[in-house]
Amino acid sequence: MKILKFALCCMCFVSTASAANIRIFYSPTCPHCHHALDFIQNNLIYEYDNLSIVRVNATLQENRQEFIDALKKCGYQSGGVPVIVIGEKCYQGYGESLNDEIRSAVEVDLTNAQKKSANQNREDMKKDRDAFVAKKASRQNAITDRTEKKINNNNNNNIKTFVFSFVILLIAVWGIGKRRK
Secondary structure (H helix, E strand, O other), rough: OHHHHHHHHHHHHHHHHHOOEEEEEEEOOOOOHHHHHHHHHHHHHHHHOOOEEEEEEEHHHHHHHHHHEEEEEEEOOOOOOEEEEEEEEEEEEEOOOHHHHHHHHHOOOOOHHHHHHHHHHHHHHHHHHHHHHHOOOHHHHEEEEEHHHHHHHHHHHHHHHHHHHHHHHHHHHHHHHHHHH
C-alpha cells in the first residue's frame, strides 16, 4: 500500500511539474488574431513563468489537419480564428473581455505559489513595464511556431517518459527489496 501511495505522489509530481500551455490557431490577415497574440506575447508570457505558447498558422496546408482536429475537440462548427486552446478550455474569437477568462484557464493546474508569482509579476509590470520586460527577456523563448514546438514536444515527452519510467523502476526495485527482507 505504501508503494502505491508513493507511486501516486510521484505521478502527481511529474504531471504538475509540466508547464501550462496555450495553442493559438491564427491567420496572418486576421486582426482579432493579432490582438490575441499581442495579449499573449506582451502579457501572459511575462505573468506566468512556466507558460508555453505554440502559434499555429491555420492557413498553412501543413497545419490544416491540426486545426481541424482542434475545431472538433472544441466542438466548433466554423473555422473562424483565432482559436485558443488551453488544456480542455477553448476560445474562438478574441476580445479584451476574455483576458481574465484566459488567465483563469491558464491557472487551473497552477499551484498557489505559481498563482501568487503571476500576480506579483503583473504588479511589477504595472510599476515599470520596460524594466520588467527587459529583466524577463528570455520569456520570448516560450513562444514557438508549431513546427519548432513539435520537435521540442518530442524531446519533452522523451524526458517525461524517462523520468516517469525511472521513478517506476525505483519503486519496483524498492518494493522487491522490501519483500526479500
